Amino acid sequence: MRRFAKKDFPVSEIRRFLEPGPIVLVSSAWKERTNIMTMGWHTVMEFAPSLIGCMISGSNHSFDLIRKSRECVINVPTVDLAPTVVDIGNCSGSDVDKFAKFCLTPAPAAKVKAPLIAECFAGFECRLADARLVERYNFFVFEVVKAHVAPAPRYPKTIHYRGDGLFMLSGRTTARWRKRFKPHML
Numbered sequence: 001m002r003r004f005a006k007k008d009f010p011v012s013e014i015r016r017f018l019e020p021g022p023i024v025l026v027s028s029a030w031k032e033r034t035n036i037m038t039m040g041w042h043t044v045m046e047f048a049p050s051l052i053g054c055m056i057s058g059s060n061h062s063f064d065l066i067r068k069s070r071e072c073v074i075n076v077p078t079v080d081l082a083p084t085v086v087d088i089g090n091c092s093g094s095d096v097d098k099f100a101k102f103c104l105t106p107a108p109a110a111k112v113k114a115p116l117i118a119e120c121f122a123g124f125e126c127r128l129a130d131a132r133l134v135e136r137y138n139f140f141v142f143e144v145v146k147a148h149v150a151p152a153p154r155y156p157k158t159i160h161y162r163g164d165g166l167f168m169l170s171g172r173t174t175a176r177w178r179k180r181f182k183p184h185m186l
């Protein structure tokens, strides 16, 4: 088996190896305003209840809308939306209406006021479950209270961020190692 000779690496850059995926679009609403932000820094925290932790910078317009409403929708886009996903992450909802600017369709959610994005293949309605880390780390813990997923494609091509403006696209799905897999361990 190959061994890797490693070199010193800046700790501030290691995120590019651990960056979770896929990139998601977080939609939010407060009073009459809606917004969308691009997000890469999220993690699964628990299955039941379904908890997702994520970092939303305090300088983002979404931060205010989500902190006030205590809700959002995590939408999962596919590769065809990649340019839009990047552009949404490069402007602020305090200046533009991102649904209008990017021709995205807000669709009503069942349990939260934030809209789903109709052009995304999945949308997870979230309520803030724990705000204790928001002040210190801008880290929100959400509970997914309702999930909407398109039945096809079964394994959609998602977009993953590698840092430094580089992206990776999800590849083929394989059952090659399934026999080694112990479901009770995961």
Ligand SMILES: Cc1cc2nc3c(=O)[nH]c(=O)nc-3n(C[C@H](O)[C@H](O)[C@H](O)COP(=O)(O)O)c2cc1C
Binding pocket: 023, 035, 036, 037, 038, 039, 040, 041, 042, 055, 056, 057, 058, 059, 060, 061, 062, 063, 085, 086, 088, 089, 090, 091, 092, 093, 094, 161
């Ligand atoms: C690929 C990508 C991933 C991003 N991930 C995050 C993230 O996880 N958390 C965050 O606070 N900002 C992230 N951003 C930056 C926000 O999307 C960006 O600041 C956005 O414009 C905020 O919009 P808003 O001010 O309308 O809320 C990311 C941007 C890109 C392009």
